[in-house]
Amino acid sequence: MGYLPRVRVKGSTSARVAAFVLALLASPAPAALAPADQQTLTASLIAASERDAVPACGRAHAILRRERYDSADFTGFFAAFFARQPLTEPLSACLARPALHAPSERTREALQEALAALLVGEIASILDSHLSDGRGSALGSDPATFEHLRASMGLLGTIAFEGEHLSRASRAAHYDRLKAVIEAHPDVLEKHVTLDARRQPKLAALRAHLYKNLFDLRVPIDAADFVAAAGFRGRYAALVRDHGLIVLDNNGFDARQLEAIDAVLRIIPPGLHAVRHISQHELLGNTVGGKPVVRFRGSPGLNVFGTPVDGAAVNPFPTDSEPVVVPRFCAVLQHELNHAVNAHAVRGDRALSRRMDRIIEQAGGSDPRQFLRSTLPEGFFATHRQEFFASIANQYFSDSVETLLLALRRFEAGWREPLNQFLFFADVYSGGSDTTLFVAQDPDCNYSVHTVPIGRDANGRIDRITWQGVELQFKLDAAGNVIR
Numbered sequence: 001m002g003y004l005p006r007v008r009v010k011g012s013t014s015a016r017v018a019a020f021v022l023a024l025l026a027s028p029a030p031a032a033l034a035p036a037d038q039q040t041l042t043a044s045l046i047a048a049s050e051r052d053a054v055p056a057c058g059r060a061h062a063i064l065r066r067e068r069y070d071s072a073d074f075t076g077f078f079a080a081f082f083a084r085q086p087l088t089e090p091l092s093a094c095l096a097r098p099a100l101h102a103p104s105e106r107t108r109e110a111l112q113e114a115l116a117a118l119l120v121g122e123i124a125s126i127l128d129s130h131l132s133d134g135r136g137s138a139l140g141s142d143p144a145t146f147e148h149l150r151a152s153m154g155l156l157g158t159i160a161f162e163g164e165h166l167s168r169a170s171r172a173a174h175y176d177r178l179k180a181v182i183e184a185h186p187d188v189l190e191k192h193v194t195l196d197a198r199r200q201p202k203l204a205a206l207r208a209h210l211y212k213n214l215f216d217l218r219v220p221i222d223a224a225d226f227v228a229a230a231g232f233r234g235r236y237a238a239l240v241r242d243h244g245l246i247v248l249d250n251n252g253f254d255a256r257q258l259e260a261i262d263a264v265l266r267i268i269p270p271g272l273h274a275v276r277h278i279s280q281h282e283l284l285g286n287t288v289g290g291k292p293v294v295r296f297r298g299s300p301g302l303n304v305f306g307t308p309v310d311g312a313a314v315n316p317f318p319t320d321s322e323p324v325v326v327p328r329f330c331a332v333l334q335h336e337l338n339h340a341v342n343a344h345a346v347r348g349d350r351a352l353s354r355r356m357d358r359i360i361e362q363a364g365g366s367d368p369r370q371f372l373r374s375t376l377p378e379g380f381f382a383t384h385r386q387e388f389f390a391s392i393a394n395q396y397f398s399d400s401v402e403t404l405l406l407a408l409r410r411f412e413a414g415w416r417e418p419l420n421q422f423l424f425f426a427d428v429y430s431g432g433s434d435t436t437l438f439v440a441q442d443p444d445c446n447y448s449v450h451t452v453p454i455g456r457d458a459n460g461r462i463d464r465i466t467w468q469g470v471e472l473q474f475k476l477d478a479a480g481n482v483i484r
């Protein structure tokens with residue numbers, strides 16, 4: 001039996017805590033935790049359910065980290081706890097820390113196993129009971145149950161993706177349990193069914209998180225089994241099979257947008273990023289005041305604008321360059337996916353990460369023309385370092401040759417850094433090999449990709465690029481910067 005809102009204790013917080021603890025202690029052996037630990041942990045977790053309850057969370061951690069408790073002890077405790085108290089986002093964050101980072105491997109394993117099993121049970125029982133009659137409309141009108149479900153999906157996502165001690169057998173069992181929920185409610189939960197955000201508020205976003213949980217639980221994912229189980233069809237199924245990516249849009253993207261997603265993903269070598277979902281929060285009915293209500297926790301993903309491909313267009317090049325106008329939808333996709341390349345391939349590699357920091361620093365903060373993306377305000381990349389790489393992608397993925405010409409023109413005019421930036425981006429896309437990729441794009445988001453030979457100096461740094469039979473040579477200094 002999972003969390004049921006009707007058994008919640010009413011009254012002030014302190015009265016609720018006292019009544020709760022008494023009830024918990026009076027019930028027959030709800031857990032094998034020592035009685036004093038049960039009492040402190042219960043009171044601390046109730047307090048940690050509110051925002052900014054750092055000391056309470058710390059008191060809970062002290063007990064959760066005791067090595068003498070195993071998975072069965074925690075299962076007993078949390079089953080009793082969640083029967084009376086909903087999981088909240090702050091409590092979920094508080095529990096994730098010891099589950100993932102407790103010093104003892106035994107504790108991490110015990111918490112990951114106990115929490116994942118309980119959370120899957122909570123998610124399954126809430127969805128089963130709410131979808132049997134009202135097609136999920138009650139989820140939108142019962143804030144405590146919604147919060148419990150949202151936080152349960154979030155914490156499960158975190159443990160499924162980062163929990164290195166969650167066993168294969170548990171993962172398979174949890175995957176099958178969630179799969180059974182979809183099987184029991186195919187007319188609401190299968191992906192090919194478009195939900196009505198007014199009649200079933202929040203359900204499209206919760207359903208999207210359910211796919212995310214399912215997708216993260218089984219490692220590696222069996223794409224054929226997943227698409228059949230979750231009801232992904234057509235292009236959505238193809239994106240899962242071809243790119244290991246789920247699109248969370250309540251079926252709101254049109255064919256051209258889905259084609260564009262496929263096209264950009266075909267350009268980026270899969271080893272360079274770790275993106276597992278692309279979402280569109282507005283299409284999911286998942287925003288209040290511009291912010292997502294359900295945040296998708298687990299493996300990395302990104303959210304894009306819903307602009308149609310033939311909607312707004314942008315030119316990512318400055319005035320000392322030829323304009324290259326591309327659809328905003330694709331410009332955003334290029335940018336966001338390259339944030340993921342930055343996080344995975346650049347920040348995940350010490351040498352590339354150090355080199356990127358170096359070239360941002362040496363470009364300085366006073367003259368935007370020292371950056372390829374010089375249309376951004378003075379000092380922008382000094383304070384927004386995380387935008388540097390993704391920003392170059394706006395140009396490189398729209399027209400790599402024009403980006404190179406811009407860098408060369410600036411070099412001749414005395415701004416030497418854009419050329420170092422171009423070579424850095426080309427180096428990341430070389431994956432350490434002797435070729436890199438040049439990309440061009442037409443006004444309809446049709447990409448063309450060319451494999452371009454490169455050469456390296458004795459230190460492995462790119463000092464030659466061959467484009468259309470012409471070899472461009474660069475002389476580098478000891479630090480790897482172009483001097484002529």
Ligand SMILES: [Zn+2]
Nearest residue numbers: 335339387390
């Ligand atoms: Zn950005």
